[in-house]
Amino acid sequence: MEFGRGEVVVLLLTITALLWGATPILEKMGLAKVDPLVGVTIRSAIVTLGLLILTFLLGKGRALVSLDGKSILLFGASGMMAGLLGMWTYYMALQMEATSKIVPIAACYPLVTALLSVLILNEGLNTSRVIGTALIVSGIWLVR
Known part of the structure; x- marks a missing residue:
């Protein structure tokens, strides 16, 4: 296989x-x-x-x-x-x-990475990235 x-x-x-x-x-x-x-x-x-x-x-x-x-x-x-x-x-x-509270909040680092990728690496934004970022923020808000 x-x-x-x-x-x-x-x-x-x-x-x-x-x-x-x-x-x-x-x-x-x-x-x-x-x-x-x-x-x-x-x-x-x-x-x-x-x-x-x-x-x-x-x-x-x-x-x-x-x-x-x-x-x-x-x-x-x-x-x-x-x-x-x-x-x-x-x-x-x-x-x-x-643990169930800390780990999801700590795991929001993709939000920081997405922002810095646009600002420092000049990576573009598209609709799916904006929606994904909004979902991350929503998830953090729900876990707090």
Whole structure:
């Protein structure tokens, strides 16, 4: 049986949704006895170790030393914003409120991405994007 590109994308996104959907449950349970910053530190250390192993197992290690400065800066900034500050603030909120309330609100980041994509990347707007953005805002309002 051979899968087309579209089917592989759907499968990958389904796996992603299942993994990302289950993760907040583990995080909420872990935060019962752990400071949010310590939780982010543990998570990041384990992820870093896993990434290094996977990168070298898949033969991508040489790419790490050949990166240009701009790429390093962009990925570094992304890591600091999402991997450190975003995870820390998310863990603090998750520790304080119900998972079913926090996760949908935190997951409104596509709204920010859509806005910044138009403003910074000059990506166009169309009717479906405007409607989608309105639905995100509506969903956030309903969950609050």
